[in-house]
Amino acid sequence: MMLEEQKLGKLKQLLIYLMDHNAFYKSIQNNLQFDIHNDDIQEIYNKLPIVTKQDIINNPDIFFSETIKGEEIFEERTSGSTGNVLKCYKTNTERTLLALNIWKQRRKFDPMVNISNYYNLFNNEMEEIIGKFYNVDDKMVIRNFYRLMAVQPRWIAGPISLLSKFAILINEEKINYKNDGTLKFIEFHGENVDEKSRKFIEETFQCKTINNYGTSETWCIALDCDNQKLHIQDYIIADSKKDGEEDKLLITSLINKYMPIVKYANGDCGKPIEKDCDCHNNNSVIWLKGGRETDYITGTSVLGNYLFDEILWQAFERFGSVVHEYQVFQQELKKFEFIIAKGNHYSEDVTQFLHSRILQELGADNQVNFSFVDHVKALSNGKLKKFHPYKN
Template identity: 20%
Template sequence: MYNKLIVSGYKFLGTFSEFDAWDKFQFLLDNQYKSREEIEKIQWKKIKKLLIHSYENVPLYKEKWNRAKIKPEDIQKPSDMLILPITTKNELKENFPDKCLAKNIAKKNCSLVQSSGTTGKPLAIYIDFAGYNLQYADLLYSYYLDGWQLGDKIATVRNKAHGDYKGKFAKDGLNSEPYSLIRDIVYLFCHRKILLSPVENGTFIEEVKLKSITEKLLNHKPQLLEGNPVYWEILANYFLKENISINGIRAIEVDETPVTNKIREKLKKAFKANVFDCYGSHELGIVSHECETHQGNHILPFSNYVEFIKDNKPAKSGELANLVVTSLTNYATPLIRYDTGDLARKIENNCSCKRKFSLMSHVEGRSDDAIYVDGKLYTTFFFLDYFQSIKEISFFQLLKSQNDIYILNLVKNSDIPESIEQKIKNDLEKILNKKMTIIYIKEIMTEASGKIRWIKNSI
């Protein structure tokens, strides 16, 4: 009964305000089972409209494309997108806001969004209110894939710079959002969301705080847990150790960092719920999300055009590639062929859930954090998977200096036999083709953004 009342309230908001995310969410539901051809036709129409708008109104793109002697009419089919130059984070940072903001959209009709800045200075862009509504509809769709319904309770934890915390834990990386009053009402009554305090400094959380978090969850009784998987893993370890159980959790939606199958199984065991991967960013919104079959992440095609690029050309299905995304939601600061810096794989197969939205793998890490040895690439996911098989290790961080000197920081949860330590050293030195020093520390510290980098290059 409560859920039905909440749905009626959501529709009411769309009728009497510009907050029309509900209608856009319904559009996703209505089109998810259409043929791939029908979906791509809708997507291509949106791409063409965005390209014309960007050329006519955004100096950055007009100048870039003029230098390359390209005009929107030259892009007649999806494969033609390859002739458009890639847009990098540095370009956007250097040209923001003067050359990035569309001249036909006023700042007052936009929301300022900043990335978390995990690997450097945060990226700032504007998103127009219509784009914000589209991204919010994508959020509702991601919850729908989790099995969540309006009115179900949520417990959320984010990195400390996330806009949800409104500057309580960090001043950098904050987002200004439209409809802030409406959002607060929606969070309270529709999402019934509680925000748990983030991992502020590192991976060590005192037991008194773990008890406090547990008490909040027991009182709130959420159906959905969402957010930082590092946080949920720390809490899962505590639940398993203390034999704690919370009834009613149906799903755990994880984002921000790669999640291995071993971490999934731990979360599933501790919280007795399925784990769903969600991929997105502050600047793009949600790009893809896993469904109930867990055969890959469905790309949200009416908000994103995703390319998998390897060596400056389309990657084959299953190849690890750079994710290049064109956002179809944002007309204020368009992101066209935007190099996300993330690594993932294209999945060619259709999903057995019968939805026709294309599939991609989970993200395996950032290209900046990958380690290249003799032409082979080792991602964050590779090292996470390796260390998850060693029960004596809680967390790790691999540091690589500009002089190719490797330091491995390890957080142990029990004494490590000398034979295990030697095996770790031998295994990684063989992979890296370099000598390595192991240091034991209390915790892995967070970056200024509140995120944790498991691999840090060029320290």
């Protein structure tokens, strides 16, 4: 793929930095024998290897760059739609640049939105207002909705599954809601956005919606324009490779230096496409096949993906990076199979912890069996369907 001209210079600066400060990329330069200062950057890019989550997990000692003394490092988390568990790290500078970018985009849509009237339902801080959103029992959702509306949000960001639940309860008149003009935008991220659900939410909330496609590794990759086309961000290079008949996305972030994201296979199927758009954004549009989906645990009001993600990250906080991939099958109403691709430091203590936490959340009368594999099989769109509910 020919890279956009305006991004080649920034890519060169990034690669020069990595060749000087990152052991992983120093070794690549030595192996490929290129001159980062004088060789054609497009040709160098073409030679660079594709990097996966597993590459990062397997090379923690050499993958992270040297940092400026005193630079604060932040840990973020993703199990990702591919089910492959990864801790993400960014410097304070990188997080600031990424945050400034997305806020600049939001302010183009709504100049009055700011951190005091913007509420992201994914943030841990939101638990104090809305609780853990994987529990979508009607009474809990209604209570949490009123708590959320009490702070008078101008802009709400969250998964379409939860926002659809709000909209359904409003239409069933179980929630009393009328937009008084305060709520201006709903921003979707973390899940696949289908047009019917999107229109339903817009009509119910009487506000506009925007789709934010991104990952924990890079934050925003592409954002909707007024024509609902996902335009690639200025600091992102989006590429793709053929894997059989599928196009697999390769993402490069021109901001991430500490944990570099270069020709990174994020597990999603899609590709950048040149598409004229009268919104006057000249950046390419990203086409995605499928997306992230969420299912209820049959017989409960609990969203399976979110519950098991939360429990898994509690295990990470206690034991470290002990799971590479996972998948849960609900075999009967109260019977589950938890499939795990073990990390290097997995132990029986982890199994006992996971088992205990699942029973705490779902009830002691549930049965959980564990099995272990080398890899968990993904769907045809590159996603790993992490939770499979029981079908009556």
